[in-house]
Amino acid sequence: MQNIRNFCIIAHIDHGKSTLADRLLEITGTISSQQAHGQVLDNMDLEQERGITIKAHAVTMNYQDPELGAFVLNLIDTPGHVDFTYEVSRSLAACEGALLIVDASQGVQAQTLSNLYLALGHDLTIIPVINKIDLPSAQLDVTIAQIVDLLGCEASEILAVSAKQGLGIPEVLSAVVRRIPAPKGDPTAPVRALIFDSIFDTYRGAVPYIRVFDGTLRKGMPILFVHNQKQYQAEELGTMTLGRRPKESLSAGEVGYIIPGCKNVRETRVGDTITGAREPTDNPLPGYKLVKPMVFAGLYPAASEDYTNLRDSLEKLALNDASFTWEPETSMALGFGFRCGFLGLLHMEVVQERLEREFNLNLITTLPTVEYQVTLEDGQVVLIESPAKMPVLSRQVTVEEPFISAEIITPAEYFGAIMKLALDRRGVYKSTEYLEGNRQTLHYDFPLAEVIYDFYDRLKSISRGYASLDYEFIGYRQSDIIRLDIMLNGEIVDALSIIVHKDKAFEWGQRLTSKLKELIPRQLFDVAIQASIGSKIIARTNVRALRKNVTAKCYGGDITRKRKLLEKQREGKRRMKQIGSVEIPQEAFMALLRVDDDR
Amino acid sequence: MRTADSTIGIYVHVPFCVRRCPYCAFYSLEGVAPELLREYPELLLRELELRKNTWQGQRVGSIFFGGGTPSLLNPLDVKRLMQAFRAEFQVDSAAEITLEANPGTVDEQRLADLCAAGINRLSLGVQALNDQRLIFLGRLHNREQALEALRFAKTAGFLKVSVDLMVGTPLETTDTWDREFAILLEYQPDGISFYNLTLEEGTRLARRAQSGEKVFLPHDEAVDLLLHFADRMKAAGYRHYEVSNWALPGAESRHNKHYWNRGHYLGLGPSAHSFSGKRREWNLPTLKLYSKALKEGMLPPNQSENLGIEETRSEWVYLNLRQDEGLNLVHFKKKFGSWPQYWKAMLESISAQGLGSFNGEIFSPNDSGLLLADEIAARLLG
Ligand SMILES: Nc1nc2c(ncn2[C@@H]2O[C@H](COP(=O)(O)OP(=O)(O)O)[C@@H](O)[C@H]2O)c(=O)[nH]1
Ligand code: SF4
Numbered sequence: 001m002q003n004i005r006n007f008c009i010i011a012h013i014d015h016g017k018s019t020l021a022d023r024l025l026e027i028t029g030t031i032s033s034q035q036a037h038g039q040v041l042d043n044m045d046l047e048q049e050r051g052i053t054i055k056a057h058a059v060t061m062n063y064q065d066p067e068l069g070a071f072v073l074n075l076i077d078t079p080g081h082v083d084f085t086y087e088v089s090r091s092l093a094a095c096e097g098a099l100l101i102v103d104a105s106q107g108v109q110a111q112t113l114s115n116l117y118l119a120l121g122h123d124l125t126i127i128p129v130i131n132k133i134d135l136p137s138a139q140l141d142v143t144i145a146q147i148v149d150l151l152g153c154e155a156s157e158i159l160a161v162s163a164k165q166g167l168g169i170p171e172v173l174s175a176v177v178r179r180i181p182a183p184k185g186d187p188t189a190p191v192r193a194l195i196f197d198s199i200f201d202t203y204r205g206a207v208p209y210i211r212v213f214d215g216t217l218r219k220g221m222p223i224l225f226v227h228n229q230k231q232y233q234a235e236e237l238g239t240m241t242l243g244r245r246p247k248e249s250l251s252a253g254e255v256g257y258i259i260p261g262c263k264n265v266r267e268t269r270v271g272d273t274i275t276g277a278r279e280p281t282d283n284p285l286p287g288y289k290l291v292k293p294m295v296f297a298g299l300y301p302a303a304s305e306d307y308t309n310l311r312d313s314l315e316k317l318a319l320n321d322a323s324f325t326w327e328p329e330t331s332m333a334l335g336f337g338f339r340c341g342f343l344g345l346l347h348m349e350v351v352q353e354r355l356e357r358e359f360n361l362n363l364i365t366t367l368p369t370v371e372y373q374v375t376l377e378d379g380q381v382v383l384i385e386s387p388a389k390m391p392v393l394s395r396q397v398t399v400e401e402p403f404i405s406a407e408i409i410t411p412a413e414y415f416g417a418i419m420k421l422a423l424d425r426r427g428v429y430k431s432t433e434y435l436e437g438n439r440q441t442l443h444y445d446f447p448l449a450e451v452i453y454d455f456y457d458r459l460k461s462i463s464r465g466y467a468s469l470d471y472e473f474i475g476y477r478q479s480d481i482i483r484l485d486i487m488l489n490g491e492i493v494d495a496l497s498i499i500v501h502k503d504k505a506f507e508w509g510q511r512l513t514s515k516l517k518e519l520i521p522r523q524l525f526d527v528a529i530q531a532s533i534g535s536k537i538i539a540r541t542n543v544r545a546l547r548k549n550v551t552a553k554c555y556g557g558d559i560t561r562k563r564k565l566l567e568k569q570r571e572g573k574r575r576m577k578q579i580g581s582v583e584i585p586q587e588a589f590m591a592l593l594r595v596d597d598d599r
Numbered sequence: 600m601r602t603a604d605s606t607i608g609i610y611v612h613v614p615f616c617v618r619r620c621p622y623c624a625f626y627s628l629e630g631v632a633p634e635l636l637r638e639y640p641e642l643l644l645r646e647l648e649l650r651k652n653t654w655q656g657q658r659v660g661s662i663f664f665g666g667g668t669p670s671l672l673n674p675l676d677v678k679r680l681m682q683a684f685r686a687e688f689q690v691d692s693a694a695e696i697t698l699e700a701n702p703g704t705v706d707e708q709r710l711a712d713l714c715a716a717g718i719n720r721l722s723l724g725v726q727a728l729n730d731q732r733l734i735f736l737g738r739l740h741n742r743e744q745a746l747e748a749l750r751f752a753k754t755a756g757f758l759k760v761s762v763d764l765m766v767g768t769p770l771e772t773t774d775t776w777d778r779e780f781a782i783l784l785e786y787q788p789d790g791i792s793f794y795n796l797t798l799e800e801g802t803r804l805a806r807r808a809q810s811g812e813k814v815f816l817p818h819d820e821a822v823d824l825l826l827h828f829a830d831r832m833k834a835a836g837y838r839h840y841e842v843s844n845w846a847l848p849g850a851e852s853r854h855n856k857h858y859w860n861r862g863h864y865l866g867l868g869p870s871a872h873s874f875s876g877k878r879r880e881w882n883l884p885t886l887k888l889y890s891k892a893l894k895e896g897m898l899p900p901n902q903s904e905n906l907g908i909e910e911t912r913s914e915w916v917y918l919n920l921r922q923d924e925g926l927n928l929v930h931f932k933k934k935f936g937s938w939p940q941y942w943k944a945m946l947e948s949i950s951a952q953g954l955g956s957f958n959g960e961i962f963s964p965n966d967s968g969l970l971l972a973d974e975i976a977a978r979l980l981g
Contacts, residue, residue, distance in 0.1 A: 524974055525952055545952070547822040547967070549974035552795040552843050554921060555665075556610050556858045557872045560879055560904060563914050569977045581948065 001253040006074045011101035012109035016131040019163040028061035060239040074255035090196040094211035097125040097180030104138035108146045114468030134162040185252030190281040191215030193274040198265045200320040208268040216251040222277035226284040232260035265322045291323045293341025296385035298366035300337030313359035333495040366495045370449045373400040373476045387497035390483040400476035402448040410467035417462040425450035487530040488582045509539035519588040522546035606660030608857045612868030613669040620737045624799035626870035626884035627667040640676035645893040651687045659688045661695040661854035670700035674712035681717040695853040702748035703740035710755040720759040728779035761790030767816045773827045790846035829966035842921045842969045859918045917976035925963035
């Protein structure tokens with residue numbers, strides 16, 4: 001155990017986390033330098049493109065220190081978005097230390113801070129590393145001063161590297177083994193292993209990634225998932241290099257994978273503790289939370305014949321993603337589809353993109369909503385996560401909406417702007433804590449519905465990226481919640497209904513109608529767009545009928561060309577959703593999400 | 600039943616213009632080299648020689664010299680071509696023989712000669728009776744020359760004279776047009792075509808539009824203008840027989856109607872299309888290769904497409920919707936079998952919208968409906 005080091009890398013996006021990870025893998029001979037070009041840790045396309053790491057992974061490296069001898073280093077990757085805070089916290093819980101990367105030309109940035117706070121919250125030993133010192137624009141002194149200020153460390157403790165050119169990498173490894181403490185634990189105690197991630201393998205089923213804290217897991221032994229209360233057998237276990245490397249056992253302090261032979265990642269929940277079934281621990285590892293979807297939206301195939309394909313794809317996707325839920329739903333406007341649950345909007349976008357890309361589906365997504373708790377007239381309490389199911393409200397019906405408690409860390413200068421944003425989002429102010437370095441932590445309670453849309457983006461934009469957000473669900477509270485319907489030519493389009501707070505209904509009615517006016521093209525008929533609450537119209541506008549769509553000349557030489565143009569036009573129409581006599585572009589449903597852009 | 604008549608049409612493309620207009624996408628070469636112009640009729644005759652077998656013995660109902668600027672042809676060459684057509688095919692005695700002429704390229708004598716060569720319908724590219732707009736459109740002529748050409752055309756002896764106008768530059772209002780219009784009507788043209796200026800890719804006008812210049816009248820203003828013309832034309836006794844075309848009753852262009860009713864036609868010259876019912880083929884728009892091939896005794900390079908039932912159906916629907924006679928569901932059924940159920944309700948609501956009339960069998964678009972022909976076609980064809 002003394003020669004094991006478990007650590008992660010935390011950084012603001014683009015500061016070089018992946019590049020540095022590749023260098024470490026390369027210098028320890030875990031991968032060849034050719035392989036390094038692919039940036040091994042982020043292995044989903046999508047992650048690379050969006051510059052975010054969604055799934056945490058782990059790699060074991062062998063390192064020979066010139067003075068201290070052989071070490072086993074486990075590098076654990078962490079996702080970097082507020083939707084996945086819980087996953088990040090489990091990954092951090094598996095480590096004893098973290099490399100904090102700061103770009104020499106950019107200095108300390110917002111995510112540097114938010115990730116640092118998370119790491120400090122887990123008592124990790126921080127090794128500050130300044131990257132990109134090769135850049136002409138590198139400002140080494142300024143960055144050193146910032147870090148000293150931030151961590152209260154000595155300038156001499158800060159490493160300076162160029163991950164790209166491979167400068168200073170041995171020093172990083174040397175610091176890892178010297179500064180980060182070895183894991184502690186009792187290899188003879190009852191097994192306690194933390195699941196910090198879980199992937200799905202088509203052939204082997206769920207494969208949890210684990211950090212063993214106590215005891216020794218052995219191949220073939222019966223195991224128990226403490227929170228899930230399911231018993232399995234350790235069919236295979238081992239460490240991760242580029243692929244899986246099976247071993248006979250994993251002991252306290254080690255990091256690796258285990259194949260329990262379960263068909264579904266839902267049984268191998270992140271944060272759960274694995275123990276031995278014969279000699280179970282009565283002290284599971286702390287911090288387990290069953291992450292539940294917080295945001296719900298309808299997913300519909302643009303072409304109805306894709307329904308089965310969509311269902312199969314969702315099924316496959318759910319195998320891989322424990323926090324994603326789905327069930328069939330029907331919309332008058334969009335036909336047969338599914339109501340899906342996500343951790344947050346980013347998660348939703350990721351799922352949507354994967355479906356479109358990996359499964360080649362063309363989707364229509366409805367406006368996302370949270371889950372409301374509604375007490376009906378007869379006293380029955382139901383959970384409603386779809387506007388269409390929201391009953392017409394009467395005095396006898398009460399609605400409670402989910403609230404979160406949010407922690408916003410911000411440099412003091414953005415305080416005012418953030419207060420304003422919070423007020424606009426129905427935030428309930430709790431308290432302020434003053435931190436060193438002229439920063440503050442603001443504590444607020446928010447209705448979740450006000451945070452899911454673009455709160456995070458707006459927070460980032462008004463604080464020029466510096467404010468960080470962390471939140472957790474705290475319960476339901478009664479609110480004046482109503483359903484707002486959108487009517488096109490007098491017909492309610494169920495897929496466009498939203499659930500909003502009464503005070504915001506008018507504003508939303510205005511925004512949705514005017515956005516729809518932009519999105520719906522002029523067509524053969526006038527399109528009346530109205531927003532209504534029950535039978536009361538609160539906003540209206542219309543799209544005037546198209547008056548000319550014809551090519552002027554059509555003689556012998558034009559007939560073929562014109563027919564092809566017409567085919568294109570028909571193709572365009574087929575990509576529209578026909579609702580009553582109105583044609584709505586598919587993009588309109590999602591584009592409504594971005595109504596805030598115009599403000 | 601209104602279907603293509605059994606005669607064929609002949610189209611002769613003349614790919615020369617003194618100067619290219621900035622909006623035009625037709626195949627045509629700028630600047631007129633006398634040798635090319637002299638040699639060109641020869642090439643046409645060679646092409647005819649190579650193609651005639653397919654069309655042997657057909658009756659010809661109309662011939663159209665289009666361009667480009669066919670009025671640049673020597674009337675004697677027109678005569679030679681006409682003689683060749685008469686020798687190879689049965690040209691109806693009442694056949695409509697049209698030639699497109701641009702003001703500025705014709706004088707009194709030339710028009711008389713063209714008439715003597717067998718042309719009985721002259722289509723005159725007037726475009727506007729306003730010098731500012733003629734400059735914007737890059738035309739050769741001014742208003743005076745246009746009126747002069749019109750006068751000569753009326754006295755040269757043609758059976759029909761029709762006039763092309765270009766609508767939709769940003770310089771127009773109903774007022775400016777009304778004045779031009781009043782003058783134009785004094786000449787009593789048999790037909791008037793209003794072509795809405797459109798953006799054709801690759802043209803100079805398209806580039807100007809891309810660079811942000813306002814080169815078109817906005818959608819609603821253009822429509823207002825076109826509907827204003829419609830009222831004026833109707834008052835003057837003209838029939839709106841196709842999207843862009845008006846004529847005094849009985850003076851409609853037979854050749855053009857033949858296209859719209861999917862009649863068969865033989866096209867000669869680079870870029871010219873031929874259509875034989877199931878197949879459309881066209882010479883590539885290159886005079887160089889056209890000329891080279893024919894000089895070697897071969898057919899010019901061409902492309903073709905075979906029309907399946909789906910293509911035939913689309914063409915039939917959209918072409919009928921471009922005509923005031925409209926879409927006849929009984930005819931459709933005879934040709935293609937039953938029509939989709941939703942058409943009836945759709946055509947009813949389109950009529951209720953004020954775009955035409957529908958009696959359960961025939962949908963006839965009105966002036967507003969004709970301007971939406973493509974939209975309606977796309978809707979019907981789904
Ligand atoms: N000049 C220079 N560029 C670097 C260095 N390290 C990373 N980069 C570049 O910075 C960008 C972001 O790096 P990446 O490792 O993907 O950042 P991540 O988002 O933190 O994983 C990439 O274009 C890298 O090539 C470095 O040391 N010097
Ligand atoms: S004269 Fe006619 S064919 Fe020639 S360029 Fe102008 S518009 Fe085109």
